[in-house]
Amino acid sequence: MAWIKSKRAWYADGLAFECTGCGGCCSGPGEGRVWAKPEEIAAMAEHLGMEVEAFKEAYTRRFGSRVSLTEAPNRDCIFLEPRNEQGQRRCRIYPVRPTQCRTWPFWPSNLRTATSWAMTQTHCPGINRGSLHPLEEIEDEKSHTWG
């Protein structure tokens, strides 16, 4: 009998995720990149009431043909706010944050295998916590790429 490879994703029953607001994925100490497309830069600039060129000058850096948000000296994203009374760190531009931020943690690299997903939990306490996200939502987020 021929072996038929199942096309069913390992996360077909959904995955639990609920952000705790710890800010870990937006902060140092390691250097990071937050890729931003031109339309995302325009939206962020508008949100802050800035001209696009002024926004680029203040908050972005170029890597070849790609543009990333810049970082504070401690490697935190420039838009990550200090810890509040609830112990959370908020994004100053949350409603217009780039796709890379918006689609976390449903990135192809995290979804590759159940082990990849479990590894993600080691640096994101929101993994396997809270409500279940259905397969359709996960696949939709996964389909968005950045850069």
Ligand code: SF4
């Ligand atoms: S590391 Fe996870 S729980 Fe913490 S802010 Fe980022 S997404 Fe939320």
Ligand code: SF4
């Ligand atoms: S733009 Fe906001 S969500 Fe994205 S890394 Fe910076 S602080 Fe985090």
